[in-house]
Amino acid sequence: MPDERLDSHPDVTFDRDRQARIGLEEAVLAEPKTSGQIAAIIDDALRENRRLLLTRMAPAQYGALPDRQRSVLDYCALSRSAILGSLPPQADTPRVALVSAGTSDAAAVTEARRVLAYSGLAVTEVADVGVAGLWRLLDRAPLLRKMQVLIVFAGMDAALPSVVAGLVPGVVIAVPTSVGYGVATGGRTALDAALASCAPGVLVTNIDNGYGAACAALRFAHAAAQSEGIYAKKKGSR
Template identity: 40%
Template sequence: MEIEYLREILEGVKNGSVEVDDALTELKKLPFEDLGFAKVDQHRNIRNGYPEVIYCQGKTVEQVKKIVERLMEKNNNIMATRADIKCFEAIKEITDDAVYYEEARIVVVKKRDISKVSKMIAVITAGTADIPVAEEAAVTCETMGNRVERVYDVGVAGIHRLFARLDVIREANVLVVVAGMEGALASVVSGLVEKPVIAVPTSVGYGANFGGLSALLTMLNSCATGIGVVNIDNGFGAGFLASMINKL
């Protein structure tokens, strides 16, 4: 959309509907726009294929609202991650297009259609407690135009539950495996498929889990091949990477 916006500015200068000084002001905003408290990257869609995503945790509601307003001016689809209901209500004040995915803690503002990918991404969890992180990954994938199948609560404590869904798992082009505790599920899944597995350790677990560190180390030390590991509880990062792979 930034390319189209740039063309509109240049065409406006050409036909006289846009003053040169006004065009220069607009062009200065293309790399990023400085709001004082944030530098909004208006150029990211050209570089990465998807606009900047707002990480809400640690920001005030007013800061989130202002960033959304600026991104909306480019007619972008917007994702706000780790958003609470207050962030959603503030965004709803400036657009009716906002949808809140409570379990994923994501607000999505859809301003335009995005091309769909026929190939499927499977998002798999070891337990029910891992679902919020998995939903962050799944909603990210869907927002970016991917077809997603969810396979939840199929951890190694009852491995027959996983085997019962092998048809879906083996159909997937990319797999996101979300697990806390000891994090063994990613290794098991990777041993069953010929597609890339993105492992997401979660902070779910008792004391010696160390807030997800045990699952992270298990996934990093997996003897199964084809596994890449993202940070603890980073469902968004896993979903974004899965989407990139799925669209290759």
């Protein structure tokens, strides 16, 4: 059961046992929180000498933190994410690729990459392979077919996840992004297109949700590791 005691701020009860329970640490969604709440959460982690991942932290929120906290945070304005503590060694299994239609998708891509790095999973990045220039994607198809998990980022009509899923055998996770003109602005068109994909088995996150896509990849990684462990145990008992 989670530790029910209150942290240093009365509005915060941190789920310290989530890693042991589901394999994923709790991340702190900073966007709706006050600077005082964020500072209290960081102080709590510093007192316990534990790592911390904060998502959707605006530059103004980061700037409002005490100097002593900013000096120990790895903050990325592009992804609006912050990491307290060092990264673990980066594993290259399962093989994970971050595939993006264009450089406009960089914020969501970077968020996913940093979440995966925080959890110790290395990635291969394949950028600017949108379907408007299909040859760019086809040139990278041999590499993509070697990947076990592909997180695919695309805005506008979000055709890229469907095309990728028609080329590769790996798990495809679509991240519709809020990139585009007119009706595509805000990402709803991309979300609807990804949900309506004719490619079988495409999984879809919410708009710009690089964090959620990374967590889905991590769940796959944990499930694969458990399966390999069970197989190895059975093989050794023969």
